[in-house]
Amino acid sequence: MSEWKPVCRVDDIPVLGARRVSRDTGLDVAVFRNDQGEVFALLDRCPHKGGPLSQGIVFGNRVACPLHNWTIGLADGQAQAPDEGCTPRFAVRVDDGVVCLRTDELAGHATDLTRPVAGPVCRKA
Numbered sequence: 001m002s003e004w005k006p007v008c009r010v011d012d013i014p015v016l017g018a019r020r021v022s023r024d025t026g027l028d029v030a031v032f033r034n035d036q037g038e039v040f041a042l043l044d045r046c047p048h049k050g051g052p053l054s055q056g057i058v059f060g061n062r063v064a065c066p067l068h069n070w071t072i073g074l075a076d077g078q079a080q081a082p083d084e085g086c087t088p089r090f091a092v093r094v095d096d097g098v099v100c101l102r103t104d105e106l107a108g109h110a111t112d113l114t115r116p117v118a119g120p121v122c123r124k125a
Helices: 103-108
Strands: 004-009 017-021 029-033 039-043 057-059 062-064 071-073 092-095 098-102
Touching: 004 017, 004 103, 029 098, 039 092, 098 103
Parallel strands: none
Antiparallel strands: 004 098, 017 029, 029 039, 057 062, 062 071, 092 098
8 A cells, every 4th residue: 555745735836836846766756736726746857858847837737848848738747749758747645735645656656767968968088
């Protein structure tokens, strides 16, 4: 049976915004709140170029990546057509205004994914 870890209060997440949850291993998890009070969690990484989704604009049940404006579904992590790709999503539970994420997912879900390095790369011969 999965255990749930409290990560913040719903009120700590701005309406139409996000809050980052750091993990011991892997990239942060972005926890979003839309204008209907729904809460979602995705890996804080756009499937396109790795942009931080937590810095994107939330509208309805989607977030726009701040780098190239890709639209990602908050419920499933899917990029909206014509773009293709998917961001890993995390299970969320809200108990008495407290947002909880599954401990097994925080520890092991999508921990192998990294953020691409932007800019020129200096390689030694």
